[in-house]
C-alpha cells in the first residue's frame with residue numbers, strides 16, 4: 242500500500258512543479274505597481290489589471306509601452 246501512496250505523492254509533486262513553471266513563464270510584475278500580470282497570448286502589449294494602475298507596458302522590455310515596441314515586437 243505504501244507504494245501506491247508514494248506514487249501519488251510523486252505525481253502530485255511533478256504536477257506542482259509544472260504549474261509553478263507555467264506561472265513563472267506567463268506572469269511578470271507590472272513595472273509600475275509590481276503586481277504579477279498574466280500574459281495573454283502572443284501579444285507583447287500588456288495592461289495592468291489593477292484598477293488604480295492600468296499601466297500599459299511591454300512584456301519584452303518591462304517598460305512603458307512605446308512606439309519602438311509597437312513597431313518591433315508587438316507580436317512575438
Ligand SMILES: [Zn+2]
Nearest residue numbers: 271274289294
Ligand atoms: Zn500596475
Ligand SMILES: [Zn+2]
Nearest residue numbers: 299301302310
Ligand atoms: Zn518592448
